[in-house]
Amino acid sequence: MVSFLPICLIFFAVHRISAIEVTEESERIVEDAVMRALESLYNPDNLPQNNASSAGERIVMSQQANADSKSAQFTGEVLEEATRTLVQEFGMDILPVANEVINKWKVEEEQENDGNATEVPETRKKRQAVFRIKRQSGGSKKCTTHPSNCNDRFHTTTRSITGHCNNRENPELGKSVSPLRRVLGGAFYADGLGQMRTRSVTGAELPSARLISNVLHDDRNNQVFSANINHLHMIIGQFIAHDVVFIPSSVVFNTKLILLSLIPLLLARNGGQLDCSACNSPQRVSGNCAPIRVSLNDRYFKIPCMRLTRALNGQENFGVRSQIGQNSHFLDLSTVYGSSECEMDSVRSFRDGKLKTFTGLGYTLPPQNFNDTNCQSKAPWVCFTCGDFRNSLHPALIPIHTIFIKEHNRLADLVRSRRRRMSDEEIFQLVRKILIGMWQHIVYNEYLPKYLPQRSLRNFDLQPLRNRVHLGYKPKQDPSISAEFAAAAFRFGHSQARFDFPRLNAAGRPAGNYDLGHDIFYADQNYLSGIGGWEPVMNGMVRLAGMKSDRYFSFGIRNQMFEIRGRNGSGVDLVSVNIQRGRDLGLHPYVMYRQFVGLSPVSKFNDLNTTFSKENINALRSVYSDPMDIDLYTGIMLEENMAGAQLGPTGVFLIAEQFKALKTGDRFFYESSVANTDNFNLDEMNEIRQNVTLAKLICTNMDSINRINTDIFDFRSNQVACSTLPEININTFLR
Ligand code: HEM
16 A cells, blocks of 8 residues: 555655745655555544443443544544654645645645546545545434525525634634634644653652642642632533533544544444543553552542543644634523534424423423433432533533523513514524523623623723624634633633532522532432522532632642442542643643743742742742643632732633633624624623623523622622613514
8 A cells, every 4th residue: 555655754864845836746655655644543443442331330430522523623634644654754844735735635626526527436435534524414314504605695694503604804714613713823842743741850750640730739638718719600600611611631532433434424323431530541541541649648549540641633735733612602591592404403492583401300400311421419400401511510510501591481482472473493592692691791791700800801801882883893803712711711711610419599598518529410400409409509609709819729629539339439520620631731840831921931940939928938949849830720720919900810711722712702692783694782791791791691581599699609699689680672583
């Protein structure tokens, strides 16, 4: 198969690649690398030695790849392997040419799809399957459509479920299953391509993520609560995270199926979980394993390594490994409506514009999901189906999902009562538009100001306007979620999570509680109808303090993520996972971001003293051998908070920068007015600005609450009657 290779080698040795020019020779070299990658990756003789099924233990994970992501991984892995081959044989210089070859193939493929090509040779069919596969949505049903015209009526008036066509110049920007953005540009990998860094700049081994977590992030069961911010702020942060970020984990393909067919439909059902729990799993199971070393004297885990699967490689070109967001990147309530046609269809009732619910216990819950293989509790206490797969990650998320579903259905009823002739589809899309507008207002008006300082809100233009439209939409702005936000900065919220979720009854009196670590991916707490279902949990989050946002994390977060009840040590440490995830995504070390945001350069630990306490510098020194090694997540969590903020300058910058991108890069942003786009008019914007609050949303959709905090995220604030809060007037939106 590779008989022409030596000739190619000579060709490249003689003609060092200068201009980007695709020749027959270069195309053959690239094609050969792709074919060899296919053969080596999907060779039955290279099957992993143990995978999840053979390990005999169910592995629960929150970041499950869907069919489209699996297709992206398939393409990404072939490109990764082919890149390695090309670089080994010709050096890095070949990569730009190789990418030109891909571009040429894409054009050819489009011509073939248009029916312009007469004959397609067999080899070309195979190599193009690698790239085409990504564009054909998996499953028995089409889950993701790829519109050819973003200026058609639908995409002018309606925000697509995937985010496709939000940007007309570059329709794939920010859509579901598309690449994460990089704030610093480029990734930081040991080999420049995709290998995680394991060595300090001193040459020594980097400290294990669990060691860092033990030394720097253990709260030793001494919970320090926030002086003013409630636990609701934590859960709304998680709801935002699940709206905009979903980095899927790598899967393992059934090699035989791939070789047999290369058919996307099969790929969708192919792709099982990897068992990355053994320390040698990167060698024996898959290069997509990144287990975390645990010391012999660890206080909780009695295993040599903690499992971790790398985020799946969705690279679309020859070159560096890159990651994707599986949900649409926009702030568009993916949690409620999903990020693909299939997800959306699974939550819609298709009657009167409404969403499905489960009401079998006398109160509302999201619809039950009897096919959730990740759910740890047994039928009939099953997990739920919502727009985002992680809805049942822990029980306190379900109240938030339920409130948004109930509000959607309430508004749909109101619309229906006033416009009897509107179809299910018309009502659904109108209410979806309004609810997304309400959600965006709550995030920018109420959530962000609680932890970003006023100065940053102003500098990044994050404050809602009064009686004016926002004219700052920029088609050149990439709205995609940055790797730094997703894998580090916005995970700050993990430090706000309490060990326990206390319940309060309607009168504000204690009504029992449950522990976070006991309930990860268990849904049974939401079925306790005798004590009022989920409402007492919600009351507790509104009225009680969350944890202070600092470097310390509660026991459940640091020890019991995905733990099986009664089996201590069967889960993982989320803080270690966050640190390792940063290395997996190739985030640069903390000090490089620090310099990027305008802080002084660092060459020794003491240089950190402008933004770190002495105690924290000493703590860092005790685990890292050089400041250049400090992981971004740890650096952010140890910085001193800025005045009026819950985070230090690097964390604040990375979060504010992201929310600016989500505002100025979203053609449908609730305050924006863009030509040829069905935005809200000024009256509608003002209706949202003046009459929408999270407090009212909660009041309206709970039975047991009559009074609520004046400042919804401040548990000390005065309580007012729900009836005194302004209410959105649906008539404003009925044009
Ligand atoms: C009890 C509360 C929470 C639990 C149990 C939890 C759990 C998790 C887990 C298991 C992951 C996956 C980690 C990985 O594999 O890389 C994750 C990711 C993440 N979490 Fe949380 N989380 C919680 C609260 C929060 C909060 C409050 C925020 C933000 C304010 C947040 C932001 C994120 C982000 C941005 C990610 C990355 C998502 C992705 O990679 O797709 N989480 N969380």
